[in-house]
Amino acid sequence: MTRRAPLRLAVAGAGLIGRAHIERIADHDDCLLAGVTDPSPAAADVARAAGVPLFDDLPTMLGALRPDGVILATPNAMHVPGALQCIERGVPVLVEKPVADTLEDAHRLADAAAATRVPVLVGHHRRHSRILEAARSVISSGRLGRIVAVNGSATFHKPAGYFRDGPWRTRRGGGPILINLVHEIDNLRMLLGEVAQVQAMASSAARGFEVEDTAAISLRFHSGALGTFLLSDTAASARSWEQTTGENAAYDRHADEDCYIIAGDRGSLNVPTMRLCTSVGEPSWFTPMAIEVLDRSVGDPLARQLAHFCAVIRGHDEPLVSAADAARTLRVTLAVVESARRGGAPVRID
Numbered sequence: 001m002t003r004r005a006p007l008r009l010a011v012a013g014a015g016l017i018g019r020a021h022i023e024r025i026a027d028h029d030d031c032l033l034a035g036v037t038d039p040s041p042a043a044a045d046v047a048r049a050a051g052v053p054l055f056d057d058l059p060t061m062l063g064a065l066r067p068d069g070v071i072l073a074t075p076n077a078m079h080v081p082g083a084l085q086c087i088e089r090g091v092p093v094l095v096e097k098p099v100a101d102t103l104e105d106a107h108r109l110a111d112a113a114a115a116t117r118v119p120v121l122v123g124h125h126r127r128h129s130r131i132l133e134a135a136r137s138v139i140s141s142g143r144l145g146r147i148v149a150v151n152g153s154a155t156f157h158k159p160a161g162y163f164r165d166g167p168w169r170t171r172r173g174g175g176p177i178l179i180n181l182v183h184e185i186d187n188l189r190m191l192l193g194e195v196a197q198v199q200a201m202a203s204s205a206a207r208g209f210e211v212e213d214t215a216a217i218s219l220r221f222h223s224g225a226l227g228t229f230l231l232s233d234t235a236a237s238a239r240s241w242e243q244t245t246g247e248n249a250a251y252d253r254h255a256d257e258d259c260y261i262i263a264g265d266r267g268s269l270n271v272p273t274m275r276l277c278t279s280v281g282e283p284s285w286f287t288p289m290a291i292e293v294l295d296r297s298v299g300d301p302l303a304r305q306l307a308h309f310c311a312v313i314r315g316h317d318e319p320l321v322s323a324a325d326a327a328r329t330l331r332v333t334l335a336v337v338e339s340a341r342r343g344g345a346p347v348r349i350d
Contacts, residue, residue, distance in 0.1 A: 007310055008034040010065055012058050012082055013073035014043040015166060017096055017123075021071045022050055024303050030310045031069075037061040058082050062089050069313045071123075072096055075168045076178060080105040083120060083323075087112050092119040092313045094305075098182045099326035101173050103334060106327035113323050119312045121305075121319040122326035124186045128304035130297045131245055131272045135262070136191055138269050138294070143278060145266030147192055150219075150227040152260050154184055155237035163209075175211025176233040177202070177337055183241070184229060185336075186321075186329040188219070191262065195332045196222045197348050202340035206234040217336055245272045246298050272296060 009031050011018050018038070025033045036047045037055040047054035055061035062070070062085065069092045072082045080100045086093040099122045100106040113120040126132055139147065154176075168174045189195065197220040202212035213234045219227040238244065238254035246253045260271040267278035267289070274294040280287065311317040335347040 004030075007031040007068040007313055008065070009069050009071060010035045010037070010061055010067040011071045011073060012037045012061070013075075013096075014038040014040065014046040015073065016162075018071075018073035019046060020302060021073055021306070022046065024300075024306050026050070027303070028306055028310070030307070034067050035061050035065050058085055062086065062091060067091060069093065069309065071309075075166075076173050077101050077168075080109045083109050084112055087116055087118045087120070090116075090118055092121075092309075094121045094123055094309045095323070095326075096123040097186070097326065098178050098330050098333065099323055100330060101178075103327065103331055106323065106330050110323035110327055119319055120323045121309050121312055122321040122323060123305065124183065124321045124326060124329065125301040125305045126183055126187055126241070127190060127320050128301040128308065129245070129247060130299045131247070131274070132187060132190060134274065134294065134296065135260075135269060135271045138276065139191060139262065139264075143267055143276070144262065144264030144269060145283075147223060147225045147262065147264045149225060149263045150188065150192060150260060151263075152184060152188065152227065152229040153231075153237075153239040154180055154241065154259065155230060155232045155235040156240040156243060157236050158233045170207075170209040170211060172210055175209070175213070176231055177212060177215055177333060177340075180233065181215070181217075181229070181231050181336060182329060182333045184231070185332045186326075187241075187260075188227065188229075189329060189332070191260075192221050192223065192225055192227070194222045194328070195335075195349055196220050197346055198332065198335045198339055199344055199346050200336045200339040201344045206232075212340065215336065215340060241272075247301055 033050050033052050035053045037058050070086050071094045073096050079095050083093050083095045163170050199218040202215040204212050207213045214232040217229040238257050239259050241259050242251040243254050244257045244259050258270040258273050262269045269276050274296040276292045277289045280290050339347045
């Protein structure tokens with residue numbers, strides 16, 4: 001059998017997530033890195049180490065390389081303009097999350113993808129998590145009964161260098177709500193369905209940046225379930241997806257911690273320890289519960305997402321997370337921003 005030629009992928013953005021994509025491309029048999037674009041001085045070292053050309057901007061790289069696909073790992077405000085440039089040239093694109101800064105831009109990208117049928121995959125990479133898939137399977141099985149509540153946490157401490165390397169993260173659009181909470185909202189949508197209403201309070205007291213560093217959020221789902229979520233990027237805590245799941249070896253791991261507790265009227269599931277508690281007979285706080293620890297296979301969601309993107313480019317798969325789907329996650333996330341701006345006023349999701 002003749003081996004097919006690897007796909008030629010280009011990466012826009014040589015920051016933290018861009019370098020993570022570049023590492024995984026190097027390890028994948030079905031693709032290779034063709035080039036990098038990033039105007040920062042540090043990008044030259046990244047391109048040199050990878051042995052590929054460096055370009056000053058995306059249009060120049062697209063014209064020179066004509067890649068099979070592009071991964072956009074640029075600052076948030078550049079996601080939609082970059083994706084539209086790829087679409088105009090008929091190049092499939094993986095757009096990092098959040099899909100856009102504004103809902104209008106997200107819908108503009110979704111409309112362009114639908115009109116041209118150029119594949120657009122949004123990088124909500126946790127959709128490719130084996131742990132999240134296992135949790136969703138438990139919920140779908142009915143073992144928890146009717147879901148009534150979820151408690152979530154993303155509390156961690158970002159080092160000072162994170163903000164020195166990316167000053168845009170200290171300004172509007174770069175805070176943990178749009179950078180980090182958008183992942184959690186997408187997870188909760190995947191597990192529990194659509195969100196109907198949010199309330200939030202946010203604070204920037206710890207870092208003093210233009211953007212928040214801590215937020216407390218309440219959620220009401222269309223199913224009637226309620227949720228609470230605590231977010232902070234200045235908390236010396238390990239109750240975050242990155243530090244509990246072990247999916248990314250770059251982070252300090254605490255395998256005994258959980259970041260989600262999902263409760264139904266017949267049982268509850270802690271994620272990612274996958275500790276399942278179910279009622280024996282009629283549910284009651286007076287009677288013992290059956291305790292079971294489920295299998296929690298850990299993989300690399302970014303590597304699985306890359307394999308999926310290659311399959312999308314080759315026409316074998318439809319994007320798991322479309323621009324329209326990502327726009328729904330963004331809508332909830334922006335509602336959190338709006339509620340916090342209005343001092344905790346409830347915001348309904350259209």
